[in-house]
Amino acid sequence: MVFSEPERRGRLELQGEALMAFDRDGLVTQLRSHVVGDVLADAGSRAIYSADASNYRHVPQAVILPRSSDDVVATLALCREYGAGLTMRGAGTSIAGNAIGAGVVLDTSRYLGQILAIDEGAATAVVQPGVIGGDLRDRLAPHGLSFAPDPSTLSRCTIGGMIGNNACGAHSVAWGKTSDNVRELDVLLADGTRMSLGPNTRDAFAANVSRPDRAGEVYRGLEQLVQENLEPLRTELGQFSRQLSGYALHQLLPDHHRNLARALVGSEGTCAIVLGATLDLVRPPAHRALLVLGFDDEVRAAQAVPELLGLRPLTIEGMSRAMFAGVRLHGERASIISALPQTPNWLFVETGGETPSAAEESAKDIARKLGLGQPGGSSAAVFMDPRAQRVLWGLRSDGSGLATRTVDGRAAYPGFEDAAVPPEMLAGYLREFRELLAEHGLFGISYGHFGEGCIHIRLDADLSSPGGVGDYRQFLESAADLIAAHGGSISGEHGDGQARSELLTRTYSPRMIGLFERFKGIWDPEDVLNPGILVRPRKLDANVRWLDLGTREVQAQYAYPDDEGSFRQAVSRCVGVGKCRVEQGAAMCPSYQATHDEKDSTRGRARLLFEMLEGSSISDGWRSTEVLDALDLCLSCKACKVECPVNVDMATYKSEFLFHHYRRRLRPRAHYALGRLPQWARLASLAPTLVNKVTSNPTLARLGKAAAGVDPRRELPAFAPVPLHKLARARTAQQGTPGQGTRGQVLLWPDTFTNHLSPQVGMAAMDVLEDAGFEVLLPEKRVCCGLTAISTGQLPLARRVARRSLTVLEPYLEQGVPVIGLEPSCTAMLRHDAPDLLAQALGAVRKPRRPSRPVPCPR
Ligand SMILES: Cc1cc2nc3c(=O)[nH]c(=O)nc-3n(C[C@H](O)[C@H](O)[C@H](O)COP(=O)(O)OP(=O)(O)OC[C@H]3O[C@@H](n4cnc5c(N)ncnc54)[C@H](O)[C@@H]3O)c2cc1C
Ligand code: SF4
Ligand code: SF4
DSSP states (O other): OOOOHHHHHHHHHHHHTTOOOOOHHHHHHHHHHHOSSEEEOSHHHHHHTSOOSSSBOOOOSEEEEOSSHHHHHHHHHHHHHHTOOEEEESSOOOSSSTTOOSSEEEEOTTTOOOEEEEETTTTEEEEOTTOBHHHHHHHHGGGTOBOOOOOTTTTTOBHHHHHHHTOOOTTHHHHOOGGGGEEEEEEEETTSOEEEEOOOOHHHHHHHHTOSSHHHHHHHHHHHHHHHTHHHHHHHSSSSTTOOSSOOGGGGSGGGTTOHHHHHTTSTTSSEEEEEEEEEOBOOOSEEEEEEEEESSHHHHHHTHHHHHHTOOSEEEEEEGGGGTTOOOOHHHHHHHHTSOSSSEEEEEEEEESSHHHHHHHHHHHHHHTTOOOTTSSSEEEEOOHHHHHHHHHHHHHHHHHTTBOTTSOBOBOSSTTOBOOGGGHHHHHHHHHHHHHHTTOOOOOEEEGGGTEEEOOBOOOOSSHHHHHHHHHHHHHHHHHHHHTTOBSOSSSOOHHHHGGGHHHHSOHHHHHHHHHHHHHHOTTOOBSTTSSSSOOOTTSSBHHHHHOSOOOOOSSOOGGGTTOHHHHHTTOOOOOGGGOOSSOOSOHHHHHHOOGGGSHHHHHHHHHHHHHOSSSOSGGGOHHHHHHHHTOOOOOHHHHHSTTOOOHHHHHHHHHHHHTTTSOOOHHHHHHTTHHHHHHHHTTSHHHHHHHHHSHHHHHHHHHHHTOOTTSOOOOOOSSOHHHHHHHHHHHHOOOOSOTTOEEEEOOOHIIIIIOHHHHHHHHHHHHHTTOEEEOOSSOOOOOHHHHHTTOHHHHHHHHHHHHHHHHHHHHTTOOEEOSSHHHHHIIIIIHHHHHHHHHTOOOOOOSSOSOOOOOO
């Protein structure tokens, strides 16, 4: 489709407001016939991709999961033909609204994740865009190599996304940003042209300029842009390492080897699509030392940075003790923290060496040169033990998870979360930034890449009312002016996205803004790629998802004590950091780890519930089959409640949803069978041998499974001949009561699974506890936590069960007898869901649990 100039202008304006009008059904039909990968255009999939980790919300018209570069080419051609914007996406962990769009979203993380080659001699790797940064590092480690940029989201973010945002991390002081580690890019232009980009000698560039094709046109456009604007490119851009706002046009200069690949790094998918990348690799030192320096305040810490930089460490990261206020740290973490300098602020300074003593000596040397006392004294400590270093770096990466909530548990938002100034300006900037926050009545804890002048902070703004959003806008404008006054950049590593593109005019000259538009026009003249970002920007106060959600409450069944009793607030907890997409080494989220489908991640489910409450993309409320479908594979394991940095508790939200969804309606057969498992187990325990005979007969088992709504491939569990409570009673009769024990009494919780299916586990636990000096009691009457009723949303039944169990437990609890559970999901129910259900039913207000803010865990 070719647009006339007025049409094109009109369309660009519309896209700027994310109100694209195109023949959606026609586009989807064509996509389905030309794309081999997944074309998702149902309401549920579109809702799931409506947000990244930013404050913004755009519901796309379709989501594509390409299986090959050909799929990407076909999608782009059709988007262009139909006039739909195309937004690229990796793991969707962008914080500024860079990875969402109202047209088509193309997610490379599902199928385009291959590491194509590793060349040890040349120290390069060739990768597809969907490769996860952490996976690449794991593959490189045996070769003694690494890909240097280390954003905190490395465990799930993709190389395509790192290139899109020019991601950095703690070690950029030593090894640079993503742009410094990219050798070549294989890109697709909006008109379907494919180009291989990298640095150019003068002769190579001249040869490219004279090419007769579209690629030559691009080179000619860039050559002209550079020649006409040498002065502003040299004086306005590339002034310090974290000046990452806008486009990196200075990379086109001869002194930067006319590097077209690096000029595109950080272009946030607005100029070209990355189909593949050749990356430069580094050889990290064999040993590291971590020097922690203590300071009375962050300004003093910032003042030390210029001198530290001269001593060439690997990192200089700023941390604040306030981040851990109100968080209970125990065990190893507590003892390591107690070994840190007893000051409110720290700088983590890492050094390297080929031997442990070389690394340690460099660290001590830095402390000596700074005159900060002897390491181990009050203002400096050196950690050589790799385990202690891991714990301390874990605390550092907890930073953004912890900072998503204020100390008293309220939400804190991004928007100005990665601004940067030249490191020598940092102290002055921080002082004035604190004053600005006070003027606007905002609070946030800052930390981050002090060695690069890049400060992370989330602020306790009010983004759920139009007035609050307006106030935040005013703050952002003033903060951008402050950054400009300090020669800084409004983004130092997360990209501009919707949050900051509009502010570029406050930090760059009108001429530079014009050059950004011209640069974009050379690559993507019809504005197909990620429209509304970087040039002709969307308004930073439009599409705020918290505002879209509104404040309307639903009648909830649980008390949600950490969210002021609000299901809406509970669901809004998910900030989108994507830790639930980590594929290994984490308990959260087993369903995503099995399917690799965003729908089956905690985040995908949270998005759907959010959209259900918002009501426009998922419009049938509690009756939604899209939400039901996404919750179907949730195991209610509660791993998210523990491992998600903001404690999203999907098991409880699922229970709430299922209750409303099936209210006064017939439920699936499995709910009656498995949801009432404790009752069936008790019945079976009357004649377990007979029941086991029946269930082990293939024909009868098949019939039984069909009647119970159980998948025919599942094995039915065998019931124990004698349940735990009877075994325990028999043992007591045989051995006599063991007496009070040297350490007092404990009550062993006989959950249904232990009691009726694996009583040997319960007996072993009794042995262990008795050996440890406890007298082990079992409840005298039947108890149950209600897990199976809760996880199927049969809440009236769950409440009855919980009340009855509470009556049985009451005398033990009154005497302070500890209750020991063996099944983690059951203990989680006892500690959280059952009390919250009862509190809500009684109209009692449950106190927020301590700690009210998230428990730290690596993000
Ligand atoms: C808690 C938290 C901590 C973070 N810490 C850091 C940090 O320490 N350092 C840091 O730099 N960032 C950090 N980030 C930001 C973000 O995680 C990184 O920028 C990350 O590299 C983005 O990768 P992604 O795969 O999630 O990309 P996405 O968010 O999916 O996309 C990022 C951008 O790249 C574009 N893009 C994606 N794929 C392609 C492609 N194939 N071709 C062209 N464009 C493409 C997208 O359109 C988008 O504009 C953090 C984010 C969170 C939520
Ligand atoms: S559920 Fe938790 S871990 Fe997953 S994206 Fe949301 S906030 Fe992050
Ligand atoms: S409770 Fe559900 S969403 Fe949470 S980790 Fe377990 S399976 Fe994932």
